[in-house]
Amino acid sequence: MGIKTEELHTLLSEIIQDETRILTETFDLVSYSFDASFGSFTPDIVVQAMSTTEVAAIMKLANQHNVAVYPRGQATGLSGGSLPVHGGIVLDLSQWNDQLDIDPIDMVATVSPGVITADINDAAMKEGLMYPPDPSSAHVSTIGGNLAENSGGPRGLKYGVTKDYVIGLEVVTPEGEVIRTGGRTIKNVTGFDLTKLIVGSEGTLGVITEATVRLHPKPLATKTMMTVFHNIVDAGKAVTLILTSGIVPSKLEIMDNASIVAVEEYEPLGLPTDAGALLLIELDGHPRAIEDEMERVKEACTKAHMADVQVAETAEEEQELWKARKLVSPAIVREKPTKISEDATVPRSKIPEMFERLMVIKEKYDVDLVVFGHAGDGNLHPNIIADKRDHEEMRRVEQAVGEIFEAAVDLGGTLSGEHGIGTLKAPFMEMELGEVGLDLMKRIKTSWDPNNILNPGKIFPEPGQKLVLTDD
Ligand SMILES: Cc1cc2nc3c(=O)[nH]c(=O)nc-3n(C[C@H](O)[C@H](O)[C@H](O)COP(=O)(O)OP(=O)(O)OC[C@H]3O[C@@H](n4cnc5c(N)ncnc54)[C@H](O)[C@@H]3O)c2cc1C
Structure with missing residues (x-):
């Protein structure tokens, strides 16, 4: 850092009038040194930003004094995206949640970066709409974090992920300029699609200060079923057969034997502990269409040697079936x-x-x-x-x-479908992208952020960097 912390504090106080939003006490800095991944890195100072003007001024100041800035939402990231690996400023955007405007005619929501993702869906539901991206962390993560990680969840199969819903952004660039990308229309082909470039860039290309996301009509009904298989390979084959039968379930989740047993030991739900795997399948749409689709799903699973099937007849039974999937994470860490x-x-x-x-x-x-x-x-x-x-x-x-x-x-896949690269997967980037692909990304980063101020140490491997899962 090219400036003493005390001096930085003084300069930040000129930008942030409310002194309580600048944190320098050791216990505050320590609590900002973690996220939900591995490792602990203490920042020099934490700033809770609440406006675009503040963010722009902070970025300009950081460039002037060569100070790293680490954007942060609720720190639920699983790849280390918000960790201040080179110290400097943690830019906490989680407190900035004052705007959540639903426009039912344009079918869009305009939100501040710190809004909790599930709150967008809840607000949309009141208008007969929904915000489909549903990471399991939707109740605790921010839309800013979701956009930066391009998060997705079970509904991704039918409805896509965060990038499929964002149509407009306000972004502060690493050099402190304010730009708007996209807008409020579904169709927009004016120039490069910078919205898509920012989404999934893990806070390395800009700080998202406002987002406009599309909403979808709420489906008329849903139906959930659980199909059971003797082995996991048959369950995998059933997935292919279901999806090639002309049906796209709204959710299609799999649990292997170890997760079934772990859940049953954690909280007995009557799951088949001798099963090799089970599929939890949700269909949504018109109730009559769902009935027909359910029969087709059963036929597809039967072809893959399904051992048993259970269909939820009531909303309570539906919740009971999904409980099995929700309990996997707490169950396996016992x-x-x-x-x-x-x-x-x-x-x-x-x-x-x-x-x-x-x-x-x-x-x-x-x-x-x-x-x-x-x-x-x-x-x-x-x-x-x-x-x-x-x-x-x-x-x-x-x-x-x-x-x-x-x-x-x-197998033709990818390092990360959801959690991003952050620090953890950076050493493997070249394996997937190749030298030239990775270099092109680095050149994009350099042109946006010539001083490497914004979230340095992420996505791109540092010299000799290896995967390390211990704190020391
Ligand atoms: C129990 C659990 C379940 C999870 N389930 C899922 C899941 O189902 N699907 C999934 O995709 N992920 C999942 N995650 C991972 C995590 O919740 C997501 O990556 C989420 O989007 C992070 O949001 P956050 O607000 O916590 O962001 P943070 O963790 O604080 O930050 C994540 C990244 O976004 C950047 N960032 C944050 N806000 C901004 C902003 N306004 N502008 C620019 N950059 C910003 C940060 O610099 C960082 O790189 C899960 C995590 C946990 C702990």
Whole structure:
């Protein structure tokens, strides 16, 4: 940092009139040193920004004095995107949540960066609309974080992910200029699509200060069913058969035997603990169409040697079936405290092969690997449960995670379908993009951020950087 913290504090006080929004106490700095991933990096100062003018002035100041700025929402990121790896300023945008305007005629919502994602959907629902992107963290993460990570969830299969809904942004560039991209129209082909470039850029190309997102009509009805399989490969085949039968479920989630057993031990729900895997399937749309589609889904699963099926007849039964999926995360961390949640994604056709490779990796490195996730779009969540205090175990986990990435890329997939690259996956970027692809991205970053001020140390590997899952 090219300036003393005290001096930086004084200059920031000229921008942020409310002194309580500038944090310098050790306990504050420590609480801003973590996110939901690995590692701890203490910032020099934290600023809670509440307006575009403030953000623009902070970015200009940071450029002038060569200070790193780390945008942050609710810090639920799983790849280290908000961590201040080079110190400097953490720019907390989570308090800036005053605007949530729903326009039911244009079917758009305009929101401040700190608005909680689920609140957008809740507000839309009151107008007979919905905001489809549904990361599991929707109740605790911000729309700014979702946009920066291009987050998605179970509904991604039918409705797409965050990038498919954002049509306009206000962004402060790394040099402190304010730009507007896109607008309020669904069609817009004027110039480069900078909106799409910003979405998923993990806070490295600009600070999102306002977003306009599309809303979708709320479906008339939903129906949920659970289909059970003797082995996971059959379940993977069922996914392909369902999707090639002309039906796109709104959700199509998979749980392997280890996750079924873990949930049942955590809270008995009557799940089949001898099953190799189960699929949780939600159909939505017109009630009569759903009835017909349900029969087709059953036929497809029968062809894949389905062992059993259960259809929820009431809203309570529907919630009970989804409870199984919701409980996987808390259930699997009962034995050991550390959860390494990956999101390697493969083309749908490769799901059965990916499962086979995961089982080989589990045996080879003797790790507690549990697989669940969004089977419908190939976005699996191989989760390894470990204890980060056990360094020998963590070295095996690091090797297993590296091989999971290799397997996904080898099968034509990607390192990350949801959680982003951040610090954790940066060492693997060249494996997926190649030298030239990665270099082109670096050149884009340099042209936007010549002083490398905004979120440095993310996406692009630093010299000699390796995957490290321990704090020391
Ligand atoms: C229990 C749990 C479940 C999860 N489930 C899912 C899931 O189903 N799907 C999924 O995709 N992810 C999931 N995540 C990951 C995480 O919730 C998402 O990445 C989320 O979008 C992060 O939002 P946040 O507000 O916490 O952002 P942060 O973690 O604070 O930041 C994430 C990134 O966004 C940048 N950023 C934040 N705000 C802005 C802004 N206004 N402008 C520019 N950059 C910004 C940060 O610099 C950082 O790079 C889960 C996480 C947890 C802990």
